[in-house]
Amino acid sequence: MKREAYFDNAKWILMFLVVFGHVIQPFKDQHVYSVLYQWVYTFHMPAFIIVSGYFAQAKLNKAYVGKLFKKLLLPYLSFQAIYTIYYALIGKSGWWKPPFEPQWALWFLVSLFCWHIMLYWYRSLPKHVAIFISIQIGVLVGYMSGIDHSFSLSRTFVFFPFFLIGYWMSTEELHWLRETRTKVLALGVMVAVALAIIFGPSYETEWFFGSKSYVTLGMPEWGGFVRFGSYIVSVLMALSVLSWIPTKTYTWTKYGAYTLYVYLLHGFVIQVIREHDLISVYSPFDLVYLATFSLLLMGLFVSRPVVSLVSPIIQWKSAGWKVKKYPVKMHSGSS
Numbered sequence: 498m499k500r501e502a503y504f505d506n507a508k509w510i511l512m513f514l515v516v517f518g519h520v521i522q523p524f525k526d527q528h529v530y531s532v533l534y535q536w537v538y539t540f541h542m543p544a545f546i547i548v549s550g551y552f553a554q555a556k557l558n559k560a561y562v563g564k565l566f567k568k569l570l571l572p573y574l575s576f577q578a579i580y581t582i583y584y585a586l587i588g589k590s591g592w593w594k595p596p597f598e599p600q601w602a603l604w605f606l607v608s609l610f611c612w613h614i615m616l617y618w619y620r621s622l623p624k625h626v627a628i629f630i631s632i633q634i635g636v637l638v639g640y641m642s643g644i645d646h647s648f649s650l651s652r653t654f655v656f657f658p659f660f661l662i663g664y665w666m667s668t669e670e671l672h673w674l675r676e677t678r679t680k681v682l683a684l685g686v687m688v689a690v691a692l693a694i695i696f697g698p699s700y701e702t703e704w705f706f707g708s709k710s711y712v713t714l715g716m717p718e719w720g721g722f723v724r725f726g727s728y729i730v731s732v733l734m735a736l737s738v739l740s741w742i743p744t745k746t747y748t749w750t751k752y753g754a755y756t757l758y759v760y761l762l763h764g765f766v767i768q769v770i771r772e773h774d775l776i777s778v779y780s781p782f783d784l785v786y787l788a789t790f791s792l793l794l795m796g797l798f799v800s801r802p803v804v805s806l807v808s809p810i811i812q813w814k815s816a817g818w819k820v821k822k823y824p825v826k827m828h829s830g831s832s
Contacts, residue, residue: 502746503675505753507548507739509795512756514541517791519602519767520776521784525702529781535694538705539727540734542605543659546612547735550663551671553613555620565613567813573599573606575810576761587769597648601764604649604708611653612660624665631658632728635707636721642710655707658728659735674740683737690734705731755799758811762798 518537524530554561580600584592594600599607619627635655644650673679703709704727711720770776778787797803 500754502750503742503744504548504551505750506744506747507742508545508753508756509749510742511541511545511548511738512753512759513791513795515545516759516763516767516795517788519763520770520787520791523771523774523776524778527778527781529784530778532691532694533784535700535702536691538702539690539730540738542656542705543731544735544738546656546659547663547666547739549609550612550616550660551666553616553660553664555616555664557614557617562614565610569606569610571813572757572761572811573603573610576600576603576606579810580764583765584768587772589768589772598646599649601768602760604646604652605760607649608653608656611649612657615653615657616660616664619661624661628658628661628665631661632725635728636724639709639711639714639720639724640717642712645710646708651709652707655724659731662732674736675742675744680740683740686733686737690730752795752799755804758804758807759795759798761811762803762807763794766794 514537518534518541521530521534525534574596577594577596577600580603581592581594584600619631622630631654635658638644638651638654644654701714703714704723711717711724714720714723716723776787776790
């Protein structure tokens with residue numbers, strides 16, 4: 498099955514928003530940047546996780562688990578060590594973390610491995626029941642202060658419903674998502690959420706991080722209701738954004754196959770910029786150069802020289818620059 502442009506476009510656009518969100522994070526004390534930062538964080542990781550779940554396979558045999566270990570956990574262990582050393586060199590406070598506590602964005606690799614394993618136990622349930630149970634667990638873990646960054650447990654449980662949504666999304670549902678009438682509704686959702694952020698009561702973006710307990714977020718009793726509301730917003734926003742992803746092939750579409758390189762490498766630049774205040778903004782118009790900087794950074798990390806250089810520690814083989822095919826979607830979304 499050849500790669501479908503839609504998914505590569507989605508991965509590239511969503512990865513841009515991940516990088517862009519990290520670039521503008523230090524400036525969220527300014528209103529325009531704060532609104533954009535909060536808006537992006539309502540959907541960018543949930544949408545990326547939905548796309549990841551779409552191609553997941555509910556297997557638990559030795560060969561498949563071994564493949565997942567090589568693809569996800571070996572790069573995690575490598576970059577955990579590399580980032581720890583790098584943070585020490587640039588003088589970042591709190592640079593030391595044990596191997597089971599992911600450095601910065603590396604949590605995604607651990608959680609993605611766990612989601613694939615967990616999927617095996619959910620596969621036989623009716624999809625709506627499975628998603629409902631996963632949401633309940635995601636809400637409940639917020640009341641458990643012991644479930645936090647360690648082993649990325651909190652994010653694993655909180656974001657798992659999005660992985661299940663992607664796994665059970667059928668090709669028919671995907672086509673419906675891209676219909677014109679659906680796009681109109683989606684546009685309304687995105688605008689409504691933006692207006693709510695601008696004119697509504699303030700809230701902590703950390704509610705969409707999925708990594709903190711309700712005690713830490715200052716709502717030990719009612720935090721479950723806030724998280725459930727966050728789920729609703731994130732699901733609507735993620736599906737709305739995915740409905741607007743273009744389906745045509747562009748010159749940049751092929752780079753969607755290399756978003757893992759961007760994800761793992763951009764932190765080296767972002768963290769040194771933050772640590773030494775290398776970027777300043779003076780007006781909302783600076784968004785243009787921040788967006789351009791984000792794109793240039795992504796372009797660097799998907800270039801042939803960089804991919805060839807770091808592929809041995811990301812893919813654990815000398816892969817070079819080669820676009821792989823997508824696996825066939827084996828299950829239907831109607832079970």
